[in-house]
Amino acid sequence: MAPFTHILTCLFGTGSWVSISGMWVELPLIVPEIPEGWYLPSYLSVIIQMANIGPLFVTLMHRFRPGWLNEVAAILFIISLGTMASFLLAFFWKETLVIGGVRHSVTLLVLTFFLALVDCTSSVTFLPYMMRLKPQYLTSYFIGEGLSGFIPAVVALIQGVGVVQCHNQTLTTNGTLGNATLGYELKAYYQPANFSTQTFFLFLSTMMAISLLAFLFLNIHLAVGRQRNSGWYHDRDLGVDKGGLALRHQEQSEERPMIRPLRNLKRNACSSFGTGTYMWIEVLFIFSMLAWVNAVTNTVLPSVQSYACLPYGNNAYHLSVTMAALANPLACLIAMFFPIRSLLLMGTLTVIGTGIGAYIMGMAVLSPCPLLVHESSGAVLIVTAWVFCVLTLTYVKVIIGLILRDEGHSTLVWCGAVVQLGSLLGAFSMFPLINIYKLFTSGDPCNTKCLK
Known part of the structure; x- marks a missing residue:
């Protein structure tokens, strides 16, 4: 296990979702400058x-x-596309066009589509490419994928995105005898950023360029080439077997100690999936869990994060965003040292993570008056819930990735497709609840109008 290869794999993984993650955390600075205003998140979805x-x-x-x-050519194309789109956003994100008598941020929306195309397609290209490296490096890739959300969040905090100060504002009314003071209330004032949105987009473009360079080194550097998994590479669906079968079986036995090694012939005859290790009912369970955890972590809970956290204050909201982003690579790091491929553990952690997610969803439904809204323990509880929810469900995703990696190249393609399918279903489920039926009410970071 070469450290250099782990670093390159991690840097390669950071290019997976960094562009769209950066777009979301930069919204508080983008929205005031464009005609769409706070309708932009709906457009982005x-x-x-x-x-x-x-x-x-x-x-x-x-x-x-x-x-x-050609997998390598496809990855080179999409990372290059993401780098160029991020670079162009830095200079043209404010540009607008009049369409049907209404001004729209056409350049921003079109370039965002290309960024989303890059990030979505990475799920079905980056993961299958990892079949060319030894299984140990898959966890490094997942760490990089987690950092693709964490790094933009940290940079946005340094930038000062969404930093609020609460100031007293006098409430007055006009009367026949003059203005009358009704009282005072706290009003939120967003502080100017430490550096511009243009600089932030240039930073995202640089991260994509670093990911591109890391990918090039993974292909051409001799030190990486010696780590290639050519003797173990096997794609059952394509009928490719490049030799080294004895070593391959030895590697599998070393890498998969938690999988039941003995399967009777009747059990194997019931399965035609991958290497035949799992029956179809287990395969269905694995992919169902994969779709579910990605729906929860990628779209369902992020869409209600502001509703669940803002009533506890602006600090609670920003801590939940940052700490949850940190929990993602932390879970991948844990999986590097404890790569347990157990369906029972996977199911148990999914239930635990879903239960914590249900608490978060409950607080979002109760917004702007969730439980313990006036207590510091409420803020601590909601931030802790976010961290452990992301931590457990991300570990589940890594477990599934390790399991499916052992089943063959095409299996990882389907893994990426199911990841996107789960995210898609989650987005379609939450969009009408938030934007049409208005089931959630935003909290005010300065005023919580709830009874103690």
């Missing part, structure tokens, strides 16, 4: 789902034209 045309195309190519799509 639709654009990101439209970008799923990328993973759909890749998945169909692997299914109906196996071997036709």
